[in-house]
Amino acid sequence: MSSTLTVQQRQMATAAALFVVNTVAFAAHLYAASFYIKTPYHTSALTGAGWVHELMTGHPDRIKMELGMHLHVFCALVDELRGIGIHGTYFVTLEEQVAIFFYTCVTGLSIWHVGERFQHANATISRCFLTVLFAVSSPPFYDRYVKLLTTIQPVPSHILNNPKFFPFFSGAIGAMDGSHFNCCPSAQERHLA
Structure with a gap:
């Protein structure tokens, strides 16, 4: 009996x-298959370049809404960046790089979400963002x-005479179009004439 239990055990x-x-x-x-069997992630029919083209050729309010600037300002900025030697790459035009930068600034979305919008990898989005950031x-x-602005410059009259802005923005220095960037200039820079 004990030998039968041993065999069963x-x-x-x-x-x-x-x-x-x-x-x-x-x-x-399963783990190894994820490294060898690749499923493309960015497969949208509308590429980032296609979306930027739509913004540039579509209704003028679309580019203002998505990138925070009018078309003529966007085009002037792209031309100015080209003039100082910033160029697009083989896969990402300069227009698309500028659009990636401002879309990220306006929406505050993560690189992952911006990558989905423009159909590029996170590393590409980060590189485009930093290229434009360093350029500007x-x-x-x-x-x-x-x-x-220095502390001795007066408050602009369009702020001072508008009850929507004054006294609410009486101490504000900067953009009044909804774009606010955190800035801490040194004391020396604040008092330059």
């Missing part, structure tokens, strides 16, 4: 070991177009 142990080995092998196969925050663009 061996059979059960063998079956359990076989089950564990099969389970581990199946899990390893470095000389010669920054020195030419960014002028910090």
